[in-house]
Amino acid sequence: MxxxxxxxxxxxxxxxxxxxxxxxxxxxxxxxxIKSKTQIYQNTTxxxxxxxxxxxxxxxYYTLVSTDMLLEGVHFDLSYVPLKHLGYKAVASNVxxxxxxxxxxKQITVNIGLSNRFSLxxxxxxxxxxxxxxxxxxxxxVGGDTSTSRSGLVLSxxxxxxxxxxxxxxxxxxxxxxxxxxxxxxGAAYMGLMLLEREKQEFLANQEMQPKLEGFDYVVxxxxxxxxxxxxxxxxxxxxxxxxxxxxxSDGLASEILHLSQNSGLxxxxxxxxxxxxxxxxxxxxxxxxxxxxxxxNGGEDYELLMTFSQADFEIIKSISEISPIGFVTADKNNIxxxxxxxxxxxxxxxxxxxxx
Ligand code: ADP
Ligand code: MG
Numbered sequence: 417m418x419x420x421x422x423x424x425x426x427x428x429x430x431x432x433x434x435x436x437x438x439x440x441x442x443x444x445x446x447x448x449x450i451k452s453k454t455q456i457y458q459n460t461t462x463x464x465x466x467x468x469x470x471x472x473x474x475x476x477y478y479t480l481v482s483t484d485m486l487l488e489g490v491h492f493d494l495s496y497v498p499l500k501h502l503g504y505k506a507v508a509s510n511v512x513x514x515x516x517x518x519x520x521x522k523q524i525t526v527n528i529g530l531s532n533r534f535s536l537x538x539x540x541x542x543x544x545x546x547x548x549x550x551x552x553x554x555x556x557x558v559g560g561d562t563s564t565s566r567s568g569l570v571l572s573x574x575x576x577x578x579x580x581x582x583x584x585x586x587x588x589x590x591x592x593x594x595x596x597x598x599x600x601x602x603g604a605a606y607m608g609l610m611l612l613e614r615e616k617q618e619f620l621a622n623q624e625m626q627p628k629l630e631g632f633d634y635v636v637x638x639x640x641x642x643x644x645x646x647x648x649x650x651x652x653x654x655x656x657x658x659x660x661x662x663x664x665x666s667d668g669l670a671s672e673i674l675h676l677s678q679n680s681g682l683x684x685x686x687x688x689x690x691x692x693x694x695x696x697x698x699x700x701x702x703x704x705x706x707x708x709x710x711x712x713x714n715g716g717e718d719y720e721l722l723m724t725f726s727q728a729d730f731e732i733i734k735s736i737s738e739i740s741p742i743g744f745v746t747a748d749k750n751n752i753x754x755x756x757x758x759x760x761x762x763x764x765x766x767x768x769x770x771x772x773x
Contacts, residue, residue: 451465451466462478467517467587468662468664469481469482469514476581478580478584479578480576480579481575481576482514482577483510483574483575484506484509484513484573485571486570488569489567493616496627497612498640499541500544500548503547504546504549504641505640505642506526506545506546506572507524507546507575508641508643508719509666510644511553511575512645512719514644515644516721518585520579521577522576522577523555523557523576524556525557525561525573526571527563528542528561528569529563529571530562531564531565531568552643583653585658585660587679587680589679591682593745594727594744595724595729595745596686596724596744596745597723597742598665598669598720598721599739599740600720602692602693602711603693603701604634604638604693605715606668606711607635607697607700607701607704607711607715608638608640610700611636612629615629634696634697635696638718642717645720648721648736648739651736659723660723661680663675663676664722665716665718665721669713669718670764671765672722676722676724682745682746682749684745684746684751685752686753687753689756690740693708713763751763
């Protein structure tokens with residue numbers, strides 16, 4: 417075996433080196449670069465970097481692996497996110513990635529980075545949320561790692577799932593004229609975040625204030641405790657239909673449509689009037705004087721599923737109440753949103769590209 421030459425260590429001024437800014441690539445550009453340099457050594461690795469979960473050949477079925485990291489101050493703010501909800505959400509977001517491959521989760525591992533700022537009671541609360549998710553999704557916590565963090569709480573969950581080989585669904589695979597569908601409703605989690613942030617600012621200005629969130633329990637709940645849509649995966653199996661492509665909506669509808677488009681080499685036409693939006697979400701967009709289009713396209717963390725189906729499955733899709741058709745696939749590469757006014761606007765990348773911020 418050829419040994420890699422790492423050379424001897426020396427002191428480097430990282431900032432003084434010739435450098436390309438990460439912000440020039442963005443998150444997805446960086447992942448593409450890592451992917452392009454990655455060698456595959458095992459013939460059991462069916463799909464590596466680039467989908468919602470890795471796909472590994474386990475004989476009769478595929479094993480799915482997905483991992484996500486949540487950092488305090490980047491992904492969550494403990495002044496309004498209860499630890500129990502955080503634990504639940506960390507598991508649910510990984511379950512969502514397994515569901516996006518048409519799979520079901522089986523096991524999880526949990527890594528935590530902590531400081532002595534946290535008490536035993538606080539960690540118990542975090543794990544109460546993790547255990548509640550384990551029970552709900554029927555997954556087993558089978559390991560993890562515990563370490564010291566000097567920069568806030570770190571929580572990383574890895575989910576392992578399974579899918580029968582014939583049911584695996586990738587981000588690629590959409591065909592022209594396929595029906596584009598979404599589960600549940602969109603934009604709520606983003607508006608929940610806006611409300612929680614607003615209440616935090618009001619509290620900081622006046623500590624006597626208590627949060628005014630009446631009438632917004634659904635949107636706040638969707639932000640703090642989202643669900644991975646394994647219920648829909650079970651229903652698809654019962655009805656014996658398999659999507660032609662699928663992704664979960666973690667970074668906003670626009671970003672996920674562009675992923676499906678890039679992976680299939682096709683275009684998507686989406687009708688705003690068909691996108692399910694809860695009344696509470698609309699009320700919140702009114703309060704903030706922002707367009708529901710923005711909440712749906714660029715808001716994130718809905719953890720709903722975006723998928724395409726062959727026209728032949730249309731009648732069956734109509735019988736599944738949790739799935740709504742919102743558009744169709746086109747042979748060109750144009751991604752277009754048709755507004756309620758009839759105006760057509762291009763769907764562009766405005767999802768969560770934190771390296772560009
Ligand atoms: P998702 O939003 O579905 O979790 P991501 O955008 O985080 O997906 O990741 C897309 C793909 O890139 C996944 O296959 C993920 O495993 C992979 N990926 C992300 N970051 C890295 C990394 N630092 N090294 C290797 N693969 C990565
Ligand atoms: Mg995903």
